[in-house]
Amino acid sequence: MSKCIGCGVELQNDDPNKDGYVDNLDYVLCERCFIIKNYGQNKVVKKSNIDYMKIIDNIRDNDVIVYVSSLLTLNLDYIDKFKNVILVLTKRDLLPKSIKDGKIINYIKKRYSNVQDIIVVSAYKKLNLDQLYNKLNAYKDKDIYFVGITNSGKSTLINEMIKSYNGYKGDITMSNYPSTTLGVLDVNIGDINVKDTPGIVIENSIINYLDNKNIKKVNSKKEIKPITMQIEGRGAVLIDELIRLEYETENASMTFYVSNNLKVDGISMKNPRLAEQYIRKYVIEDNQDLVIEDIGFVKFTKMTIIKVCCNKDIYMYVRDKLV
Ligand SMILES: Nc1nc2c(ncn2[C@@H]2O[C@H](COP(=O)(O)OP(=O)(O)OP(=O)(O)O)[C@@H](O)[C@H]2O)c(=O)[nH]1
Ligand SMILES: [Mg+2]
Incomplete structure (x- = not known):
């Protein structure tokens, strides 16, 4: 079974109402990714968080975990599921420059003992991508999983790194909507191999109840003015x-x-x-x-x-x- 090169879902042409549907099994992009990429629209996905959690539960102790969290809300609810993580705090561009990264790093170090390293990045501004790439280079022979809450910015970050260091020739899908990535995508970035995963869904987050117009509004693209x-x-x-x-x-x-x-x-x-x-x-x-x-x-x-x-x-x- 082949996978969609955008979201990692298994492609199928049996049921248009299920994830992974394509008219023709020769296509490489599922219908939903095609719609997101070409029309900026979302087709609601049918999978439940249980499927995503199964993927996370299959990660082994000697795999490398890159836990990606957005600095907008810094949700670390699921970080304790992992023994040892490299924590990537992304969307740095959203917080005012006057806030010191060191303060945020200390805040987390004090509270989460399983965090081995913290790297503050912005995919939008290409901030500290070198630092992250160099860090991951030490784990070339391992499986490196990018995990985190849906919409935290995993796929965008991986995509930006591919642009900087070459690699995966697919076309990773990124969007404002929750549950964009639906399966595990194996991606090479320069010399390293990473796995993009479906984000964990916070079932009662407001984003699940908003229409497209409001989803766009809450997903800020600019530095927040407090x-x-x-x-x-x-x-x-x-x-x-x-x-x-x-x-x-x-x-x-x-x-x-x-x-x-x-x-x-x-x-x-x-x-x-x-x-x-x-x-x-x-x-x-x-x-x-x-x-x-x-x-x-x-x-x-x-x-x-x-x-x-x-x-x-x-x-x-x-x-x-x-x-
Ligand atoms: N401001 C800002 N927004 C970002 C950044 N990176 C990603 N985003 C936005 O965050 C939203 C989610 O991005 P994705 O990369 O699709 O997030 P994801 O973690 O892969 O989401 P799932 O696949 O659902 O788990 C999109 O609207 C992105 O444009 C960043 O560095 N800064
Ligand atoms: Mg994604």
Whole structure:
């Protein structure tokens, strides 16, 4: 059975509604990759996270793990599945330059003992790709797996490295949508061999509920301009009609690190937008962030009680402050 050169799925021409469909088995790109590449549209995939987790579970202890995480939300929920990882923090271009990489590196080193190395990169800016390539060169004779949450930027990073060091002649598919890569793609980059894998899906991330227009908005292509709000009385903030944050403490101070395409607006508590939706309540300390998966994070500099409302029960959590 041959595989799609874009997403690694096994090609089939039995069922147009299943992944990997092609009209003609001589084609090398599945119909879905063809649509993404040529029309920028997505065809929703039918596989479940269970299939992706099986791939991850098959990785052996002596394989090399490159765990790719986007700096936008820095989701490391699954990193403990691996004994030893090279952690690649990508999309560095999104965070303001004033934030020091060293601070982020120390933050992670303190918290994750299975992280053997940390490399901060940006595929967009070709930042530190040499450092990553040189690091991986030491493992030429091993299987090197690129793993991580869907949309973290694995395929884009591999593609950029192929451009810089030559290699794979296929045409890896990258997109704004979750679950772009569907199978394991064996790819050579210069002298090394890596495996691109399907990203782990966070089932209740907001990205799974957004339409194409909003998916484009949340996937920022530009450096984020943080928005700070110093608030005296009680009130609410709307993140682009997607999320409502109500603060129940007088004198809140919060800084939003989200795509510049998302409007962040203060509104009166009386404004009912999104108020009666799924609600979560948090007490956030003065040194903590609220992370909203695939959207970004909010930094708090005073203890604040907040209610977060959205029209779905979306994935978010509180962490020690990153910056
Ligand atoms: N700003 C920024 N965006 C990036 C960067 N790398 C990737 N992206 C964007 O992130 C989104 C996801 O990229 P992919 O490379 O398809 O992500 P993936 O991890 O392979 O996703 P799956 O195949 O679903 O697991 C796309 O919209 C990319 O354009 C980067 O360095 N900077
Ligand atoms: Mg991919």
